[in-house]
Amino acid sequence: MLGVIIRNNKTILLRPSFSSAFRQFSSSAKQMTVRDALNSALDEEMSADPKVFLMGEEVGEYQGAYKISKGLLEKYGPDRVLDTPITEAGFTGIGVGAAYYGLKPVVEFMTFNFSMQAIDHIINSAAKSNYMSAGQISVPIVFRGPNGAAAGVGAQHSHCYASWYGSCPGLKVLAPYSSEDARGLLKAAIRDPDPVVFLENELLYGESFPVSAEVLDSSFCLPIGKAKIEREGKDVTITAFSKMVGFALKAAEILAKEGISAEVINLRSIRPLDRSTINASVRKTNRLVTVEEGFPQHGVGAEICTSVIEESFGYLDAPVERIAGADVPMPYAANLERLAVPQVEDIVRAAKRACHRSVPMAAAA
Amino acid sequence: MALSRLASSSTVGSNLVKPISAAISLHRPISSDATTTLTIETSLPFTAHNCSPPSTSVTTTPSELLSFFRTMALMRRMEIAADSLYKSKLIRGFCHLYDGQEAVAVGMEASTTKKDCIITAYRDHCTFLGRGGTLLEVYSELMGRIDGCSKGKGGSMHFYKKDSGFYGGHGIVGAQVPLGCGLAFGQKYLKDESVTFALYGDGAANQGQLFEALNIAALWDLPAILVCENNHYGMGTAEWRAAKSPAYYKRGDYVPGLKVDGMDVLAVKQAVKFAKEHALQNGPLILEMDTYRYHGHSMSDPGSTYRTRDEISGVRQERDPIERVRKLLLSHDIATEKELKDTEKEVRKEVDEAIAKAKESPVPEPSDLFSNVYAKGYGVEAFGADRKELRATLP
Secondary structure (H helix, E strand, O other), X not given: OOEEEEEOOEEEEEOOOOOOOOOOOOOOOEEXXXXXXXXXXXXXXXXXXXXXXXXEOOOOOOXXXXXXOOOHHHXXXXXXXXXXXXXXXXXXXXXXXXXXXXXXXXXXXXXHHHHHHHHHHHHHHHHOHHHHOOOOOOOOOEEEEEOOOOOOOOHHXXXXXXXXXXXXXXXXXXXOOOHHHHHHXXXXXXXXXXXXXXXXXXXXXXXXXXXXXXXXXXXXXXXXOOOEEEEOOOXXXXXXXXXXHHHHHXXXXXXXXXXXXXXXXXXXXXXXOOHHHHHHHHHHHOOEEEEOOOOOOOOHHHHHHHHHHHHHHHHOOOOOEEXXXXXXXXXXXXXXXXXXXXXXXXHHHHHHHHOOOOOOOOOOO | OHHHHHOOOOOOOOOOOOOOOOOOOOOOOOOOOOOOOEEXXXXXXXXXXXXXXXXXXXXXXXXXXXXXXXXXXXXHHHHHHHHHHHHOOOOOOOOOOOOOXXXXXXXXXXXXXXXXXXXXXXXXXXXXXXXXOOHHHHHHXXXXXXXXXXXXXXXXXXXXXXXXXXXXXXXXXXXXXXXXXXXXXXXXXXOOOOOEEEEEEOOHHHOHHHHHHHHHHHHOOOOEEEEEEEOOEEOOEEHHHHOOOOOHHHOOOOOOEEEEEOOOHHHHHHHHHHHHHHHHHHOOEEEEEEOOOOOOOOOOOOOOOOXXXXXXXXXXXXXOHHHHXXXXXXXXXXXXXXXXXXXXXXXXXXXXXXXXXXXXXXXXXXXXXXXXXXXXXXXXXXXXXXXXXXXXXXX
């Protein structure tokens, strides 16, 4: 639905306001949803390497619980796109065993909440094997699926596992935000010879992002362990991953109007954590706000804060601020859920505190 | 005993030895007639579930029987020597010994190739040896030295030999069963025409993940054989106290099963041959090996608080796998008492030499703390206890 309007001898191309798949336009940016980014990455990697296969609940005939694997069964057949019974411990163990043998499985968890049923295989069978075998048994497997809060799904379906998996040596843990991240990081994960936990976000699947021709190329790949500076700034560093990157960017817009220039770092990689990018940023801005959706205690922000204190203490002009999910199981009621998950205004407020712009802490004590 | 049987009639079942054309002599040297086929009856019949059992007449050769004897004697000696090393604190942590169960490891090797895969739990020293591992690799690993099969990084429970299809060595009870079904998935995916044996004990037989994996293996026709090494005690809990149904060969329900005398190496050989053929055609099968461990669960278990010493010595008397083969070798005049004693002495010497050599093997370099965390580390940093003191870049 492309229209061309000629007004006053200027030609204006109209971009469609929706996109469910990318379109080739001659000059304007292409848009792609995260869902299509993941689907195309899976498709391309399965096409490139016959050892790559996909297994999980409803990935085949159902076309994927969230339609991430749409069309793959038709294209690659039931030997490479396998619908499993609802038995995470069993099928995850089978996936890891297939990786031991030399195949490259992509194991989908319908959500990472269900990965807890299989966590022994992720940690003890996958993450530690290369070390325990002194390099004999490498495990080229990807565990992927939606992680963290969705909308109104309650306590058992809203847990964020970034910090749990991120603490385990032997695992690589990735958290894409944009479609470029989704494509590049999933491709990197599938090509990687080590076990990768790939934390997607259900609420991002439908969001569109611009993608360049380079990103759309089948050889596109992003490096593991490198964060991306989404927005440069000089007054305060805001770190975030997954959906919170979008919130951090919105917060940065609001802060800019108040004269605070925020640098937003999209972590992309929880493990390895890009400490050098984070520290270099804090050495520049002297202030840090960490943002995550998951529980605060022993979380990703706690690790980032400690890393900065260890490496860049002298550069900090204010205490590190930490924005995280509320320290409660996720409630159902919409107003409570809103209080349980970080909002843009929380990030703005914390950034202002870090910049000594807000009222001193309330006399609650 | 053998000479009198030779004179008996040739009805099937009582005929232990096919007539050999050469004259029977009490002093036949070990190396001759190595490939003469013998047919020997298993000690007990097989009990089948949802399948027809294989014949109890097992073909073998004198040289195979001799190698069974030697290998089992080597395994026995290896485990007993490990016991002493543990008591002298050269081996630390866990040490789960396999003596008594040797026939399972050895019988399995007789009917498989190194393209077939074996995966087991933590009682893995003899299984590793059967797959082609060396004594030096065993003892060095147990003592945490670099000549160990896992370069000292794994320990007793984490032996691996991927090039001969041995995938460990696993510490989490039951986890190795889905992993084994995954190996079988790989074999089917790549059309390798080989099978996987996933070994587990009577303790692990009740694990949920086992049934999850078996369901998928049956659905997807994976060439997986689940082998329950039933030594009747899951650590200190007798099978009848842990399982409502200790008939483990039947627990697969829709998956066929076979119960085997696991102290009879020929029965194991026959059952494994049967299982491999079955799995390549029809998908998974369960083998229950009725076996016994003389040691306790591990070195910290005397093994007598939950079973009687009479039971242990009774099994040793009546069912010991090495003694069974010794009797066969003697009764078929394949070897003399002295020759077999000499073999045992050789084996003991081999073990002693390997231990001496393993004691010379160096401990890993401190930098090995950080090796093999990843197959590909991207130059990321890893830290020691005091990260300002000890850090490394992972290659």
